[in-house]
Amino acid sequence: MRAAPTQEDIRRQNLGALLRHVHVLGPTSRARLTAGMGLNRSTIGALTTELAAAGLIVEEAPRDTSGGGRGRPSLVVRAQSQRVYVYAFTIGVDRLVAARVGLGGVILDRRELQRPGSGFSPKEVAEALGGFVAQMRLSAPHDGVCVGAGVAVCAMVRGSDGTIPEGPTQDWRNEPLGERLSAAIGMVVMVGNDADLGVVAEHTRGAAVGCDDVIYLHGDVCIGGGILSAGRPVAGGDGYAGEVGHMVVNPDGRPCRCGARGCWEAEIGEFALTRGTAKHTIGGLADAAARGDHDAEEGMRRVGDWLGLGVANLVNILNPQMVVFGGTLREVYLATAAQVRSRLNRTSLSVTREHLKLRTAALGDDAPLYGAAELAFARLLDNPLESGLAPAAG
Amino acid sequence: MRAAPTQEDIRRQNLGALLRHVHVLGPTSRARLTAGMGLNRSTIGALTTELAAAGLIVEEAPRDTSGGGRGRPSLVVRAQSQRVYVYAFTIGVDRLVAARVGLGGVILDRRELQRPGSGFSPKEVAEALGGFVAQMRLSAPHDGVCVGAGVAVCAMVRGSDGTIPEGPTQDWRNEPLGERLSAAIGMVVMVGNDADLGVVAEHTRGAAVGCDDVIYLHGDVCIGGGILSAGRPVAGGDGYAGEVGHMVVNPDGRPCRCGARGCWEAEIGEFALTRGTAKHTIGGLADAAARGDHDAEEGMRRVGDWLGLGVANLVNILNPQMVVFGGTLREVYLATAAQVRSRLNRTSLSVTREHLKLRTAALGDDAPLYGAAELAFARLLDNPLESGLAPAAG
Numbered sequence: 001m002r003a004a005p006t007q008e009d010i011r012r013q014n015l016g017a018l019l020r021h022v023h024v025l026g027p028t029s030r031a032r033l034t035a036g037m038g039l040n041r042s043t044i045g046a047l048t049t050e051l052a053a054a055g056l057i058v059e060e061a062p063r064d065t066s067g068g069g070r071g072r073p074s075l076v077v078r079a080q081s082q083r084v085y086v087y088a089f090t091i092g093v094d095r096l097v098a099a100r101v102g103l104g105g106v107i108l109d110r111r112e113l114q115r116p117g118s119g120f121s122p123k124e125v126a127e128a129l130g131g132f133v134a135q136m137r138l139s140a141p142h143d144g145v146c147v148g149a150g151v152a153v154c155a156m157v158r159g160s161d162g163t164i165p166e167g168p169t170q171d172w173r174n175e176p177l178g179e180r181l182s183a184a185i186g187m188v189v190m191v192g193n194d195a196d197l198g199v200v201a202e203h204t205r206g207a208a209v210g211c212d213d214v215i216y217l218h219g220d221v222c223i224g225g226g227i228l229s230a231g232r233p234v235a236g237g238d239g240y241a242g243e244v245g246h247m248v249v250n251p252d253g254r255p256c257r258c259g260a261r262g263c264w265e266a267e268i269g270e271f272a273l274t275r276g277t278a279k280h281t282i283g284g285l286a287d288a289a290a291r292g293d294h295d296a297e298e299g300m301r302r303v304g305d306w307l308g309l310g311v312a313n314l315v316n317i318l319n320p321q322m323v324v325f326g327g328t329l330r331e332v333y334l335a336t337a338a339q340v341r342s343r344l345n346r347t348s349l350s351v352t353r354e355h356l357k358l359r360t361a362a363l364g365d366d367a368p369l370y371g372a373a374e375l376a377f378a379r380l381l382d383n384p385l386e387s388g389l390a391p392a393a394g
Numbered sequence: 395m396r397a398a399p400t401q402e403d404i405r406r407q408n409l410g411a412l413l414r415h416v417h418v419l420g421p422t423s424r425a426r427l428t429a430g431m432g433l434n435r436s437t438i439g440a441l442t443t444e445l446a447a448a449g450l451i452v453e454e455a456p457r458d459t460s461g462g463g464r465g466r467p468s469l470v471v472r473a474q475s476q477r478v479y480v481y482a483f484t485i486g487v488d489r490l491v492a493a494r495v496g497l498g499g500v501i502l503d504r505r506e507l508q509r510p511g512s513g514f515s516p517k518e519v520a521e522a523l524g525g526f527v528a529q530m531r532l533s534a535p536h537d538g539v540c541v542g543a544g545v546a547v548c549a550m551v552r553g554s555d556g557t558i559p560e561g562p563t564q565d566w567r568n569e570p571l572g573e574r575l576s577a578a579i580g581m582v583v584m585v586g587n588d589a590d591l592g593v594v595a596e597h598t599r600g601a602a603v604g605c606d607d608v609i610y611l612h613g614d615v616c617i618g619g620g621i622l623s624a625g626r627p628v629a630g631g632d633g634y635a636g637e638v639g640h641m642v643v644n645p646d647g648r649p650c651r652c653g654a655r656g657c658w659e660a661e662i663g664e665f666a667l668t669r670g671t672a673k674h675t676i677g678g679l680a681d682a683a684a685r686g687d688h689d690a691e692e693g694m695r696r697v698g699d700w701l702g703l704g705v706a707n708l709v710n711i712l713n714p715q716m717v718v719f720g721g722t723l724r725e726v727y728l729a730t731a732a733q734v735r736s737r738l739n740r741t742s743l744s745v746t747r748e749h750l751k752l753r754t755a756a757l758g759d760d761a762p763l764y765g766a767a768e769l770a771f772a773r774l775l776d777n778p779l780e781s782g783l784a785p786a787a788g
Contacts, residue, residue, distance in 0.1 A: 213631040229628040236713025237607040240746045243710040316637040319630025347654045
C-alpha cells in the first residue's frame with residue numbers, strides 16, 4: 001500500500017532502466033530503446049546524455065549504415081565496459097575465483113586458486129581474494145571506476161547481513177563473510193548463495209533468458225537451489241530458501257550430513273556430487289556404463305532416478321518453466337538425462353511439467369560468478385547517478 | 395526494464411493504494427493515511443475527494459473526539475462496504491458456498507449447499523451458484539454496485555484462462571469454469587485455486603498479516619499449497635505452483651490417485667483428509683487415542699509424522715516465516731501438533747526453521763472464500779475510477 005513514486009523516483013527509475021537495458025542486452029540503438037522502454041525520443045535523449053556525462057555509457061554512430069539511407073541513423077548506446085566494473089568472487093569447497101567484470105557483464109580479468117580435497121578457512125579466503133584484487137587493480141585502466149563487489153559462496157547465507165551460519169568447511173561458524181571480505185579488499189562486498197546467484201545469472205544472460213519461473217540447481221559437495229518466481233528471486237524469510245538438497249525423498253534412506261535421513265543430496269550419492277577420483281566421478285561412471293559394466297549401469301540408473309524424483313517434486317511444488325543444472329549437476333544431468341526425464345514423467349503431474357524445459361547452465365561453472373557480478377552491479381543499476389561513482393576523467 | 399510510470403499511472407496507483415489501505419485495515423483517519431502512505435495532506439485530501447465522489451468511501455468525523463481538543467480532528471475514511479461489493483464463491487468436493495462480500499472484506503450475505511460423498515458436476519455448480527446470486531441480488535441495496543466476482547476451486551487452475559484440467563470429481567475435464575460461471579451469473583468470474591486464494595486471504599486479514607513469506611496448506615480430499623514470497627503469490631509458469639500434495643516423500647509408499655507412489659497426501663492417509671464417517675475423521679481418531687486405543691495412537695503418530703516431514707521439506711525449500719494449516723488440515727494439525735513439531739525439528743535445517751511459526755487458519759474454512767473476494771476486488775483496487783463502477787446514486 002505504498003504510495004506511487006515521486007518525479008525524482010521516476011527519473012532515477014528511468015536512468016536505471018536504460019542502463020540495465022544496455023547492461024543486459026548489449027549495445028542498443030536509441031530507436032530500439034525508445035520502442036523497448038515506451039518513452040519518447042526526447043526523454044531517451046535526455047537520459048543517455050546524463051548517463052554519458054557520468055561516464056557510464058558512450059553513444060556512437062552505428063557501424064553498419066548501409067541499410068536504410070533515409071534520415072540520420074539512430075545513435076547506438078553502449079556500456080562503458082572497460083571503464084566501469086565490479087569485482088566478483090566465488091567461494092567453492094575447494095576453489096576460489098576472482099574476476100574484474102565490466103558493465104555489460106564482460107569478464108575483463110580473472111584469477112583462480114584450487115585446493116582439491118582440503119578447502120579454505122575464512123581467513124585464507126580473505127587473504128587469497130584480497131591478493132587477487134590487489135593484482136587486478138594494477139592492471140585496471142587508470143580512469144577505471146569500481147562500482148561494487150559481490151561474492152557467491154557455496155553455503156547458506158543469512159539475507160539480512162551476509163553471515164554464513166555453517167560450511168563450506170568445518171572452520172566456518174557464523175562467519176561474518178561480508179565484513180571480512182570488505183575489510184580485505186577495502187570496499188563493501190555483497191554476499192549471496194551460489195545457487196541463488198546462479199539463477200540470476202542464467203536468467204540475465206544464460207540458459208533462462210526470457211524465462212521468469214526458473215529453478216537453478218547447483219551441485220558441489222551439496223545440492224543448492226536458486227528459485228525465480230515471475231522473474232524475482234524467492235529468498236524466504238531469512239534468505240535461506242533453496243535448500244532443496246535437504247528435501248527428504250526417502251525417510252528410511254541414507255544418513256545425511258545434516259542429521260536427517262534420505263535427503264535428496266544423500267540419495268543421489270556423494271560420487272555424483274564431488275569432484276572425486278576418476279573412478280568415482282560421474283564421467284568415470286558413465287564411461288564404465290558405456291563399456292557394459294553392470295554396476296556402473298546400475299549406479300547411473302540410480303543417480304538419474306533420484307535426480308529425476310527430486311526435480312519432479314520441485315516441479316509439482318513450483319511449476320517452473322525451466323530447470324537449469326549447474327555445477328557438478330551439469331555433468332550428472334548430461335549423463336543421465338533419459339533416466340531423469342523418465343522419472344519426471346512418471347512422478348510429476350502432467351500439467352505441472354507440460355511446458356517444462358530441462359537445460360544445463362549456459363554459463364557453465366561461471367554462473368555463480370556472473371551472478372555475483374550482477375549482485376555487485378545492483379546498486380549502480382538501481383540508482384546510476386548516486387552510487388558514489390566518480391565523474392568521468394575525460 | 396520497463397520505464398517508470400507516467401503521471402496518470404501515478405494518480406491511479408495512489409487512488410488504488412488509498413482504497414486498498416481502508417479495504418484492508420478498516421476505517422482510517424486522514425492523518426494516519428498521510429503518515430502511512432508518505433504523501434502530503436493536500437494530496438490525500440484530493441484522493442479521498444475523488445474516491446468519495448465515486449461512491450467508494452465516505453469521510454466522517456471521528457466518533458471519539460475527547461482525546462486532544464487542539465485543532466480540528468482528522469476525518470476518518472471508511473469503505474462503502476454496504477454499497478460496493480463482490481460475489482465470492484468456493485467449490486469444494488462436496489460443498490458450495492456463495493457470498494456477497496462488501497468492500498473492506500465484510501460478508502454481507504451467504505448461502506451454502508452440501509452434498510456429502512457425491513459432489514457436483516460443473517453444470518450443477520453453475521446452476522446452484524447462479525441461483526444463489528439471483529437470491530442475493532434481491533436482498534442487495536438498490537444503489538449497490540457489484541464490482542466483480544471470484545471463485546476458489548478445489549482443483550488445479552490454469553493461470554492464463556481459469557480452465558480446470560481435472561477434478562474435483564471425475565466429470566470435470568478441461569472445464570472452462572470461468573466462462574461457465576460468467577454465463578450463469580451474467581458477469582466475469584475470476585478463477586483461483588483454493589489454497590492459492592487461501593494464502594492471500596490469511597495474509598490480508600488472517601493469521602499471516604504482516605508475514606510476507608507464507609505457505610498455506612489446504613486439506614480437502616487432497617492437499618494443496620498456496621505460497622507467498624515477499625508478499626507476492628508464487629504462481630509458477632502456468633499457474634499450477636503449490637501442488638505440494640504430490641511431493642513424493644516415500645518412493646516405495648502408498649499408491650496415489652495421480653499414478654505415482656508415496657506422494658505426501660497419499661502417505662498422510664485418506665482418513666486424515668476427507669470428511670468421512672466419524673470413525674475415520676481425525677477428530678474420531680484423536681478421541682480414540684485419548685481413550686488409550688493403541689491403533690488410534692499409532693495412527694495419530696503416523697499422521698503427525700508425515701505431516702511434519704512434508705512441512706520440513708517445504709521449510710527447507712522455501713524458508714517461510716509461517717505455515718498456516720487450513721481446511722481439514724486445521725484439525726489434523728491441532729490433533730498432532732507435538733508430533734509435527736518433533737518431526738520438523740529432526741528433519742529441517744535449524745536455520746530454515748529458526749523463525750518459523752506454525753498456525754491454523756484464522757479465517758477457518760472461509761479462507762478461500764475471503765481469497766476469492768480479494769480476487770474479485772483486485773480490478774477495482776488496481777484502478778478505482780475506471781473499473782466500470784457506476785456513479786454513486788446520491
